[in-house]
Amino acid sequence: MRRARILVVEDGFEYSRALERIAEDRAELVRAEDAEEAGRALDGGAFDAVLLDVAFDRIPEERLVGDRGRGTEHLARLQGFYIADALAPRLPPYTRVVMAYDFSGDPERLEALRERLPGLEGLREGTGMEELLARLLATPSRESPLPPRAGGEGAG
Amino acid sequence: MRRASPGLTLALLAALAAAQEASAPCPDGSEDAAALSRQAMSLLPRAGAPPQRSATELARRLLRRGRRWGATEHDVLLAADLAAQAGDSDEWGELLAEAADREGGALAPLDWLLLARRDEARGDYASARGRYERFVKSLERTDEDTRWVGPRLKQLDVAARAASVAAPSASAPPPEARLALADGRSALARGDRKASREKFEQALRIAPGYTDAALALGALDAREGRTAEAIQMYRRALAAEPDRTEALVPLSQLLWDEPDRAAKEESLALLDRAAALRPDLKPLLRQSAERWAQWGDASEALKRLDAWRERVPIAERAETDHLRAELAQRGRAAAPAPTPAPVPAAAAAVSPALDEWKQASVYAAQHDDERALERLAIAEKLDGSFAAAPELAADVHERRGDLAAAEAALRRSLAAAPGRSSAHEKLALLLSRDPKRGTEAAEEWTRAEQAGSSEAIFYLAKTASGGRARELYARYLAEAPGGAHAAEARASLAALERRRRGALLLGGAAAALAALVAGVVAYRRRSGWTVEAWLRERPARAHAARPVLGRLQHEVLKHGGLLLRGAGGRLAASPAETAEMLSGRLFAGDGVKTRGLVAEGRRALADLEALARADGRRLNLDRDALFSPVVRGLAAVGALEDPLRRVRAGASDAALARATERLDRAAELLNETTGRDIETMLDSIATVGVRAQDLCDLLERVASEKSVAAPPVAITGLPGPGQPAWRARMASADWETIWRNVFANTLTALSGVREPRVGLFGELVRDRVTGEPSLRFAVADNAPGKLTTEMIRERSADRGWGVVAELLHSHGGRIAVSPSVDPRYAKRIIIELSAAPAP
Numbered sequence: 001m002r003r004a005r006i007l008v009v010e011d012g013f014e015y016s017r018a019l020e021r022i023a024e025d026r027a028e029l030v031r032a033e034d035a036e037e038a039g040r041a042l043d044g045g046a047f048d049a050v051l052l053d054v055a056f057d058r059i060p061e062e063r064l065v066g067d068r069g070r071g072t073e074h075l076a077r078l079q080g081f082y083i084a085d086a087l088a089p090r091l092p093p094y095t096r097v098v099m100a101y102d103f104s105g106d107p108e109r110l111e112a113l114r115e116r117l118p119g120l121e122g123l124r125e126g127t128g129m130e131e132l133l134a135r136l137l138a139t140p141s142r143e144s145p146l147p148p149r150a151g152g153e154g155a156g
Numbered sequence: 157m158r159r160a161s162p163g164l165t166l167a168l169l170a171a172l173a174a175a176q177e178a179s180a181p182c183p184d185g186s187e188d189a190a191a192l193s194r195q196a197m198s199l200l201p202r203a204g205a206p207p208q209r210s211a212t213e214l215a216r217r218l219l220r221r222g223r224r225w226g227a228t229e230h231d232v233l234l235a236a237d238l239a240a241q242a243g244d245s246d247e248w249g250e251l252l253a254e255a256a257d258r259e260g261g262a263l264a265p266l267d268w269l270l271l272a273r274r275d276e277a278r279g280d281y282a283s284a285r286g287r288y289e290r291f292v293k294s295l296e297r298t299d300e301d302t303r304w305v306g307p308r309l310k311q312l313d314v315a316a317r318a319a320s321v322a323a324p325s326a327s328a329p330p331p332e333a334r335l336a337l338a339d340g341r342s343a344l345a346r347g348d349r350k351a352s353r354e355k356f357e358q359a360l361r362i363a364p365g366y367t368d369a370a371l372a373l374g375a376l377d378a379r380e381g382r383t384a385e386a387i388q389m390y391r392r393a394l395a396a397e398p399d400r401t402e403a404l405v406p407l408s409q410l411l412w413d414e415p416d417r418a419a420k421e422e423s424l425a426l427l428d429r430a431a432a433l434r435p436d437l438k439p440l441l442r443q444s445a446e447r448w449a450q451w452g453d454a455s456e457a458l459k460r461l462d463a464w465r466e467r468v469p470i471a472e473r474a475e476t477d478h479l480r481a482e483l484a485q486r487g488r489a490a491a492p493a494p495t496p497a498p499v500p501a502a503a504a505a506v507s508p509a510l511d512e513w514k515q516a517s518v519y520a521a522q523h524d525d526e527r528a529l530e531r532l533a534i535a536e537k538l539d540g541s542f543a544a545a546p547e548l549a550a551d552v553h554e555r556r557g558d559l560a561a562a563e564a565a566l567r568r569s570l571a572a573a574p575g576r577s578s579a580h581e582k583l584a585l586l587l588s589r590d591p592k593r594g595t596e597a598a599e600e601w602t603r604a605e606q607a608g609s610s611e612a613i614f615y616l617a618k619t620a621s622g623g624r625a626r627e628l629y630a631r632y633l634a635e636a637p638g639g640a641h642a643a644e645a646r647a648s649l650a651a652l653e654r655r656r657r658g659a660l661l662l663g664g665a666a667a668a669l670a671a672l673v674a675g676v677v678a679y680r681r682r683s684g685w686t687v688e689a690w691l692r693e694r695p696a697r698a699h700a701a702r703p704v705l706g707r708l709q710h711e712v713l714k715h716g717g718l719l720l721r722g723a724g725g726r727l728a729a730s731p732a733e734t735a736e737m738l739s740g741r742l743f744a745g746d747g748v749k750t751r752g753l754v755a756e757g758r759r760a761l762a763d764l765e766a767l768a769r770a771d772g773r774r775l776n777l778d779r780d781a782l783f784s785p786v787v788r789g790l791a792a793v794g795a796l797e798d799p800l801r802r803v804r805a806g807a808s809d810a811a812l813a814r815a816t817e818r819l820d821r822a823a824e825l826l827n828e829t830t831g832r833d834i835e836t837m838l839d840s841i842a843t844v845g846v847r848a849q850d851l852c853d854l855l856e857r858v859a860s861e862k863s864v865a866a867p868p869v870a871i872t873g874l875p876g877p878g879q880p881a882w883r884a885r886m887a888s889a890d891w892e893t894i895w896r897n898v899f900a901n902t903l904t905a906l907s908g909v910r911e912p913r914v915g916l917f918g919e920l921v922r923d924r925v926t927g928e929p930s931l932r933f934a935v936a937d938n939a940p941g942k943l944t945t946e947m948i949r950e951r952s953a954d955r956g957w958g959v960v961a962e963l964l965h966s967h968g969g970r971i972a973v974s975p976s977v978d979p980r981y982a983k984r985i986i987i988e989l990s991a992a993p994a995p
Contacts, residue, residue: 078926081927085924102830105832105993
């Protein structure tokens with residue numbers, strides 16, 4: 001069976017290392033530290049799923065992307081969203097994009113973002129690493145759309 | 157004696173006029189009333205002759221002199237007619253009333269009617285009622301239709317009762333007063349009564365009719381044994397809001413403890429009023445029954461006791477069987493029923509809607525809901541800012557079971573006067589009735605608490621758990637020791653304490669428990685602040701605390717959850733490998749790029765404590781219901797360092813099992829507090845309600861402060877009355893600073909414009925990239941002159957625009973200027989800022 005390719009975009013190693021340990025031969029994990037690195041990773045081949053951290057406060061300010069008029073704190077706090085926006089045009093439709101953000105307090109927000117990234121999902125607080133990996137691996141084939149959203153991903 | 161009709165009198169006057177011309181009579185100096193009357197009569201014209209003014213005046217003078225010596229009713233009425241003829245309506249009315257007050261037998265039906273209307277116009281409704289009745293009586297044997305008088309008398313009764321209705325407090329206190337009250341409550345929470353008294357007094361100086369401040373000071377006075385002052389304060393609170401249960405109940409208690417009979421009578425009436433106003437507070441009814449029994453009126457006591465027994469479960473009823481039997485045996489007691497408590501004199505509230513509201517109050521009390529709502533609709537039209545009108549309408553709707561209309565009315569009331577704690581309380585109680593709207597109710601109680609309601613603290617305590625509930629109950633008892641819920645709060649607090657002690661007992665020996673309790677007591681004495689209490693005191697700090705808490709949420713709660721959930725199982729399955737991974741992730745120090753969870757968590761908590769310290773507040777996270785699980789979770793994770801090292805080195809099965817168990821326990825602790833809990837807490841403190849009316853009011857205040865007329869404002873999109881407010885993520889002080897500066901600059905720009913116009917547009921949008929809800933406003937005006945985005949950003953802070961730009965920027969918002977798309981305006985200023993998601 002082909003190993004799934006998963007792009008992990010984070011400013012630390014929390015997700016990539018932990019996932020590597022449990023993924024074994026089920027997935028190939030590629031780590032990117034900012035939007036630019038993530039773009040380069042996409043140049044190197046397609047991914048089955050993308051995992052995005054949200055807060056990026058460990059990389060220099062100049063590597064943050066987004067509207068600088070909103071201030072650095074805002075950009076760092078929500079950098080994952082800006083990276084997702086930057087990657088969106090380059091991702092095949094229905095690529096599963098898991099954002100490490102709990103949308104359960106504002107489900108409409110997830111719906112709004114799905115207009116641009118139909119395969120976007122949230123991550124409910126308290127989700128374990130095994131469950132996260134399972135969701136990243138449950139990538140649909142590129143020919144078919146994602147299963148209906150009622151499957152729990154809406155709650156993030 | 158039958159009095160001459162007005163027609164005949166006029167004819168006489170006319171007839172006498174001619175004779176008067178020939179011989180100008182003079183008073184002969186006699187002081188005899190009858191002689192003076194005869195003299196006056198001689199001056200009046202004969203029938204058919206036109207009256208002559210000088211003769212009429214002379215006759216009136218003669219009759220006036222005669223009244224000093226005891227004029228007859230006939231003469232008084234004659235004088236009244238002459239006064240009417242001369243157009244002297246004041247004297248006419250007085251003379252007619254004088255005649256009526258004697259026997260009145262000579263008064264014509266029309267006189268009674270005129271007198272009744274005069275009394276009515278003067279607000280003397282009791283007298284008017286009597287006159288109307290005489291009017292009807294005088295027409296008894298005629299064909300005259302007097303059926304219209306009955307409804308008229310009912311209206312009179314309403315007007316009479318309305319006159320004694322106290323005016324409500326119509327608006328919310330200004331922010332300065334609310335701030336002072338909040339400071340006072342914070343001081344009270346940390347036991348500084350002197351400071352709290354100063355702050356409560358300051359709040360009352362700023363807003364003398366501020367009920368919540370008077371309640372707070374009254375409670376403090378009561379606690380310190382200053383009974384007279386406490387009574388005075390509670391009376392002051394009732395003067396502003398006569399139906400406030402939190403004033404009625406403690407005042408009733410204080411008066412009951414007074415030695416004099418009148419005070420006890422008033423106490424009984426106050427408690428009855430509280431029980432009638434709040435049927436949901438069943439203990440009030442029982443308390444009232446017990447007081448009446450002590451008063452010696454078994455009959456009244458029995459009525460109340462039976463009413464209470466009907467509403468409570470059988471088990472509770474049984475507790476009072478003995479009392480009931482005793483009361484039934486005593487029967488009617490000799491003690492006279494006390495007089496109803498007078499409605500306190502109201503604070504002056506000058507509003508064109510006041511009279512309509514008063515009449516509506518009477519109709520509402522008579523359960524004539526249609527008329528009450530009719531009057532209230534008029535009141536709202538007359539004065540849209542008169543919040544008491546929709547609030548009363550809500551009471552009526554709620555009684556009729558139309559909860560949707562009641563809710564809409566309460567929201568209108570809050571739109572008219574945001575921060576009116578009584579309306580927040582009512583809305584929260586209303587929402588509590590729907591189990592599906594518990595979250596909304598809790599949020600409304602939070603708003604009520606922010607507005608100064610002590611009752612809200614009690615209800616928030618009821619929905620909280622553990623340490624948070626204990627803290628809130630204790631606060632309620634500190635702020636309202638004699639409040640309507642004091643007994644229940646004490647019982648709940650005691651039960652919580654018992655539960656806590658029980659839990660402690662399970663964990664250790666009695667001696668250890670005693671030491672622990674002593675330690676807890678000592679600890680509590682010097683305990684610091686919870687994060688929530690600190691931020692409530694300094695809401696503007698929430699902005700700085702948000703990123704720190706965000707870090708804690710992200711690095712510890714979210715990443716910790718991912719890492720630790722199921723880690724126990726993995727450790728058991730592959731001990732050495734998992735232990736190595738966990739050690740790296742949990743304990744990596746500051747020197748590496750990815751700090752360990754423990755270091756991240758401790759750093760975030762230390763930053764939080766540092767922020768509070770900068771405000772002079774020492775946080776005590778161990779007693780903070782929200783953050784103590786995080787602290788304990790981090791400690792539990794920290795304690796895993798050695799066990800994991802041992803597992804890496806190949807520990808025994810027992811050691812591995814212990815490490816696994818401790819790992820799961822740490823995961824559980826970190827799972828107790830969620831990022832959403834933290835967000836909810838922050839949003840309950842550092843968001844401000846956004847409504848069209850608030851912004852209009854602020855514009856008017858700024859215009860008034862600048863001594864210029866507020867321009868007409870066209871509003872589009874913003875929440876109006878009855879619509880839920882948007883919530884901007886910003887402390888109210890910052891919010892007000894922004895809009896004050898925006899409006900002040902707009903007004904300055906408009907000075908000299910002949911027909912100034914302002915348009916205020918608002919919309920709730922989502923950021924295209926982040927999906928965050930944000931508020932977008934456009935302030936358009938027709939002021940000449942150029943203003944660009946760059947000019948705003950470059951302006952120094954003292955010019956106002958700089959302040960706005962800086963504040964918005966620091967809150968992740970932005971400001972821009974663009975030409976208006978609407979030809980009526982020259983430009984528009986676009987403001988965007990972050991909003992809290994809808995509840």
